[in-house]
Amino acid sequence: MGAVASNRGEPVNSTWLVIASVCTYLVGYRFYARFVAARVMALDDKRATPAERLRDGHDFEPTNKWIVFGHHFAAIAGPGPLVGPTLAAQFGYLPGFLWIVIGATLGGAVQDFVILFGSIRRDGKSLGQIAREEVGKVGGFTALITVLLIMIILLAVIGLVVVNALKGSPWGTFTIAATMPIAVFMGLYLRFWRPGKVVETSIIGFVLLMASVYGGQAVAQSPSLAPWFTYSGAALASALIVYGFFSSALPVWLLLAPRGYLSTFVKLGVVMLLAVGIIFLRPELKLPPFTRFVDGTGPIFAGKIFPFCFITIACGAVSGFHSLISSGTTPKLLARERHAVAVGYGSMLLESFVAVMALIAAASLQPGVFFAVNSPAGIVGATPAAAVATISGWGFPVTAADMQSLARDAGEQTLFYRTGGAPSLALGMAQIFVSSGVGRALLAFWYHFAIMFEALFILTTLDSGTRVGRFMLQDMLGEVWPKWGQTNWKPGMLTTSAVIVAAWGYFLYQGVIDPLGGINTLWPLFGIANQLLAAVALCVGTTILVKAHGARYMWVTSIPLVWLVVVCFVAGWEKIFSPLPALGFLAQADQLAAGPQTAATSALIFNARLDAAVTGIFLVLVATILVDSIRVWIGVLGGTRTSKTTETPFVPSRLAEEL
Amino acid sequence: MSAFFKALAQIIMGIVAEISDQNAYKRHLAAHGAVHSPDEWRRFQDEHAAANSRRARCC
Numbered sequence: 001m002g003a004v005a006s007n008r009g010e011p012v013n014s015t016w017l018v019i020a021s022v023c024t025y026l027v028g029y030r031f032y033a034r035f036v037a038a039r040v041m042a043l044d045d046k047r048a049t050p051a052e053r054l055r056d057g058h059d060f061e062p063t064n065k066w067i068v069f070g071h072h073f074a075a076i077a078g079p080g081p082l083v084g085p086t087l088a089a090q091f092g093y094l095p096g097f098l099w100i101v102i103g104a105t106l107g108g109a110v111q112d113f114v115i116l117f118g119s120i121r122r123d124g125k126s127l128g129q130i131a132r133e134e135v136g137k138v139g140g141f142t143a144l145i146t147v148l149l150i151m152i153i154l155l156a157v158i159g160l161v162v163v164n165a166l167k168g169s170p171w172g173t174f175t176i177a178a179t180m181p182i183a184v185f186m187g188l189y190l191r192f193w194r195p196g197k198v199v200e201t202s203i204i205g206f207v208l209l210m211a212s213v214y215g216g217q218a219v220a221q222s223p224s225l226a227p228w229f230t231y232s233g234a235a236l237a238s239a240l241i242v243y244g245f246f247s248s249a250l251p252v253w254l255l256l257a258p259r260g261y262l263s264t265f266v267k268l269g270v271v272m273l274l275a276v277g278i279i280f281l282r283p284e285l286k287l288p289p290f291t292r293f294v295d296g297t298g299p300i301f302a303g304k305i306f307p308f309c310f311i312t313i314a315c316g317a318v319s320g321f322h323s324l325i326s327s328g329t330t331p332k333l334l335a336r337e338r339h340a341v342a343v344g345y346g347s348m349l350l351e352s353f354v355a356v357m358a359l360i361a362a363a364s365l366q367p368g369v370f371f372a373v374n375s376p377a378g379i380v381g382a383t384p385a386a387a388v389a390t391i392s393g394w395g396f397p398v399t400a401a402d403m404q405s406l407a408r409d410a411g412e413q414t415l416f417y418r419t420g421g422a423p424s425l426a427l428g429m430a431q432i433f434v435s436s437g438v439g440r441a442l443l444a445f446w447y448h449f450a451i452m453f454e455a456l457f458i459l460t461t462l463d464s465g466t467r468v469g470r471f472m473l474q475d476m477l478g479e480v481w482p483k484w485g486q487t488n489w490k491p492g493m494l495t496t497s498a499v500i501v502a503a504w505g506y507f508l509y510q511g512v513i514d515p516l517g518g519i520n521t522l523w524p525l526f527g528i529a530n531q532l533l534a535a536v537a538l539c540v541g542t543t544i545l546v547k548a549h550g551a552r553y554m555w556v557t558s559i560p561l562v563w564l565v566v567v568c569f570v571a572g573w574e575k576i577f578s579p580l581p582a583l584g585f586l587a588q589a590d591q592l593a594a595g596p597q598t599a600a601t602s603a604l605i606f607n608a609r610l611d612a613a614v615t616g617i618f619l620v621l622v623a624t625i626l627v628d629s630i631r632v633w634i635g636v637l638g639g640t641r642t643s644k645t646t647e648t649p650f651v652p653s654r655l656a657e658e659l
Numbered sequence: 660m661s662a663f664f665k666a667l668a669q670i671i672m673g674i675v676a677e678i679s680d681q682n683a684y685k686r687h688l689a690a691h692g693a694v695h696s697p698d699e700w701r702r703f704q705d706e707h708a709a710a711n712s713r714r715a716r717c718c
Binding site: 158199264530 | 686690
């Protein structure tokens with residue numbers, strides 16, 4: 001019906017996307033996931049899980065299925081499923097929608113599920129450990145390096161999303177700045193005044209947070225206070241880098257833990273609110289199903305629909321990062337093997353639905369507004385008049401007066417050039433919320449509430465990611481000199497924190513000074529990296545299946561693997577070698593080198609070449625593990641190599657029925 | 660119907676307790692044979708937070 005309406009030029013309601021996605025998820029969950037669980041994995045509730053066998057009251061603990069589901073979902077769903085679909089909406093709503101739904105059902109959920117299964121059968125081991133044991137030492141080391149590099153790019157790109165959302169916005173900056181003293185207050189309250197009262201502390205934190213969103217308006221309107229919270233991108237990036245260092249070095253209980261509680265509750269609450277809003281208010285999709293930018297000339301990021309749509313949306317469709325969580329905490333909590341169907345496969349479907357909702361929120365904006373917010377000045381022109389002329393010339397009419405009026409309603413000075421996806425998503429969400437009849441006067445509040453929500457859990461990912469990166473670096477250095485592996489050794493802690501922060505800070509700064517807005521460079525780099533990690537996980541998953549069943553069921557993981565390898569290598573190749581300066585890093589460097597030389601140009605040339613090198617390193621790393629895996633598969637299938645796995649022997653479960 | 664809502668409420672409370680580490684704290688107390696006290700909470704926080712902060716969160 002959606003196709004009929006679209007062909008007749010009628011507006012399409014978002015309800016069609018909701019119905020189509022939910023039906024696909026139900027079919028995928030009921031039939032495909034059950035097939036994989038029964039035939040491919042032979043999940044067996046009579047077999048004791050690591051949570052039961054290794055129960056220690058800390059890491060290993062049999063837990064209610066739906067509680068593990070909530071835990072797992074909270075860990076996998078970050079800003080990615082919100083930002084990626086918003087950016088990919090430059091191709092229209094349909095390509096992103098199809099990739100989110102089909103990619104999650106046949107690829108992303110399968111990856112999460114298979115790695116969770118592999119980890120449950122191996123005492124809850126991590127992806128790196130499984131790779132080392134099942135594929136080989138090269139595979140294990142490659143996985144480790146890949147994860148560290150991805151972490152650095154991820155932190156830079158999500159930092160850039162926050163910077164672009166807060167640039168020149170005193171309201172937003174005040175609100176986000178206020179979350180830091182609020183988190184510290186919560187930390188002290190929980191530590192010394194009301195130890196153990198996490199829910200009470202989180203409620204207080206939430207009330208303070210809402211007060212800061214409300215109070216931000218007064219700050220923005222105050223001639224004396226507003227300048228204190230109005231910063232350029234470079235200043236915000238510097239502040240974020242300093243924040244990242246301190247959050248990595250400070251005690252966890254003071255900042256990270258209370259902020260984590262608050263962020264998780266706000267995240268779940270807003271996602272539910274958005275779902276309720278979309279289901280009951282049924283916004284109309286204003287973006288067309290396909291835009292002219294499928295040809296690769298899009299203003300948000302360069303590149304054709306293939307492969308860049310599939311790179312831009314990683315979380316929400318297929319995300320390699322999930323394999324770290326599926327082989328981290330989750331396998332240590334599952335009470336029964338069959339719970340892995342809901343937790344591994346089901347929670348990815350829910351994340352995919354979050355991505356669909358983000359896409360709907362973005363697609364419910366007027367196309368002209370969507371492109372005016374998301375396009376960098378370097379593409380559409382440095383003045384509002386030039387920008388609206390360019391965007392209207394693309395067939396998406398918008399006027400400077402429309403944008404000025406919208407910015408005023410949203411409590412911002414301008415909404416032009418707010419690249420990164422977060423502001424347009426916040427606008428879309430705010431418009432859905434105000435359409436419930438609460439009045440347009442509340443648009444500014446809801447816009448900044450949505451910005452606060454996005455920035456809050458982006459910063460949570462940023463600070464916890466910095467810390468995780470620091471530990472990974474310390475582990476690696478500890479192999480060379482054990483002292484570095486001691487996480488409480490202050491010089492080591494401070495040095496590795498500084499190295500990790502400097503690494504992502506460099507890429508963040510590079511994004512901030514990029515004349516094309518940074519997202520054009522960094523988001524595809526992150527997407528390629530994340531999808532390549534998915535390829536690593538699917539290599540490991542295929543190896544497990546080949547060792548268990550020979551070639552019979554290897555298609556379950558190898559079909560998404562082949563797709564991702566093709567997508568990533570084509571995208572990586574184009575990002576390095578495309579002759580178009582907007583797309584290819586080397587062509588961009590050559591173009592800059594041919595022009596007048598300044599210090600800034602030299603930096604941009606160096607950055608473009610560095611990005612090309614990083615992309616090349618990613619491709620080489622994944623090619624290494626792919627070749628290593630294929631070598632193992634050929635050996636096992638040809639009978640020249642043992643198919644012995646490291647799966648733990650069967651131990652009967654003694655768990656009571658109540659779990 | 661009331662049984663359904665009761666079960667739903669239990670699951671929601673369970674998720675809240677899990678996210679807010681109330682369950683983890685109960686397990687900590689049981690594992691150490693301890694009772695709740697400010698010092699015990701701080702000990703739990705240090706152990707639990709140290710382990711938690713090593714875990715990746717996705718993007």
